[in-house]
Amino acid sequence: MARKAAGRPPEETLSLWKREQALLKTLVVDRDTEAWQRxxxxxxxxxxxxxxxxxxxxxxxxxxxxxxxxSYPELEVMYEDCRMVSLTAPYVSGFLAFREVPFLVDAVQQLREKEPRLMPQVLFVDGNGVLHHRGFGVACHLGVVTDLPCIGVAKKLLQVDGLENNALHKEKIRLLKAGGDSFPLMGGSGTVLGMALKSHDHSTKPLYVSVGHKMSLEAAVRLTHGCCKFRIPEPVRQADIRSRDYIRRTLGVQGAPALRPERSKKAQRPKACPQGASEEPAEDGKVCAPPPSSSPPPGWAGPPVLCWPPTGYKALFLGWGGQSRDKGRALGVLSQPLLLDPGLEAAAMETRLFANWPRASRKQ
DNA sequence: GCGACAG
DNA sequence: ATCTTGTCGC
Known part of the structure; x- marks a missing residue:
């Protein structure tokens, strides 16, 4: 049963949270503590x-x-833990940790008890470290509480302490694409709070890396770069992929996307990706086409249809034209390859990375 | 079109 | 976060 979000907590609660952040912040170690880091x-x-x-x-x-x-440096998954949880705290910018950290700590604790030999030597966290309103983002919080080295990796710039995603910042990003690897994010106080990092060649959108715990910014940036096959560092990317898959498997087709209205023929033709959409580089030899001897899954009829790629992918994937048994009526396409039968789904997933997708022409 | 707002 | 889709910028 879908439940509703808790409202914004009262100021009183936020004050308590701020006090806790201030207290724990004194425990953050923002330098290298392990030999391998140097x-x-x-x-x-x-x-x-x-x-x-x-x-x-x-x-x-x-x-x-x-x-x-x-594993490092191979970046192969050696342990995975996914669990459904019921979140209590709402999302409030600046207090992300109070929403997510308790469950992550549980997961770390279980690993510590059951497979201590697999304990990671560093954790990548989706969100900021010291690049934060009060210098204590979710990556610091998780680091202090678990005593593990942590790196904060945010996908968007948290505009705090004078940092702004303004024209100057965007200009720096353009230069980054042309030349460099990274540039510092200096707060109003003159402190470097983090680095904008071009995580791989041809990456358009930087990552925002900051210290979580027990690691220097330099090492954090260097290791983040070393863990990127695509824009998102592989540990976080795998955690993301696997948790989403877990939800799909657990909830089944109940959570399947509804049919979208039919697209015009014109709209179905491949066009250039929206600017900045190609976050994962195309792999050679992966071409989007219907599987050789494929037929529509039960409940669907009609020829395979090429659909728009999901945001963030330079890719195509397959859907079926026709009618849904359940939802009935209109011709449409699946917004995800979720309802394909297992074999076809695999085929569709394989074709997600499309080699020759035309790039958007950049207007100058 | 109000701006901001990690996830 | 989750959706989705032309885009850009003040």
Whole structure:
């Protein structure tokens, strides 16, 4: 049953939260504490972790918290823990940790008890570290509470302490794309709060890396770069992928997207990606086409239809034209390959990365 | 079109 | 976060 979000907490609660943040902030260690962090090749580093919380669509309480551990430098998943949780605290900017951290700590604790040998030596956290309203973001919070080195990786700039996503910032991003690897994010106080990082070649949109705990900013940035196959560091990306998949498997087709209205023929033709959409580089040899001998899944009829790629992917995926058994009526396409039968779904997933998608022409 | 607002 | 989709900028 979908539940509603809790409202914004009273000021009294926020005051308590601020006090707790101030208290825990004194425990943050923003320098390298481990030998591998200073090694040029991170020699001695064998396990990197990632955490994430994914939500059930239309339900602000049910979520899946995940913890994954990957080998380093291979970046292969060696441990995965996904669990459904009921969130209590609402999301309030600046207080993300109070919403998500308790469940992540549980996951770390369970790993500590059951598979201590798989304990990651560093955790990548979806969100900021010291780049935060009060210098104590979710990555610091999780780090202090678990005593693990943590790196904060945000996908959007948190505009705080004078940092602004303004024209100057955007200009720096353009320069980044052309040349450099990263640029510092300096707060009003003159302190470097984090770094904007181009996580791989051809990346358009930077990551915002900041110190969580027990690690220097330099090492955090360097390791983040070393853990990126795509824009998002692999540990966080795997945690995200797996928690979303877990929700799909657990809730089944109940959470399946509804049919979208039919698109015009013109609209169905492949066009250029929206600007900035190509966050994952295309892989060679992966072409979007219907599987050789495919037929519509039960309840669907009609030829395969090429659909728009989901946001963030330079990709196509498959859907079926025809009628839904349940939802009835209009010709339409699936917004996700979710309702395809298992074989077809696999095929569709394989074709998500499309090699020759035309790039958007940039207007100068 | 009000601006901001990590996830 | 979740949706989705032309875009840009003040």
């Amino acid at each position: 090694d040029p090749a991170f020699s001695g580093l064998q396990r990197v972790g990632g955490v994430d919380v994914s939500f059930v669509k239309g339900d602000s309480v049910s979520a899946c918290a995940s913890l994954v551990v990957l």
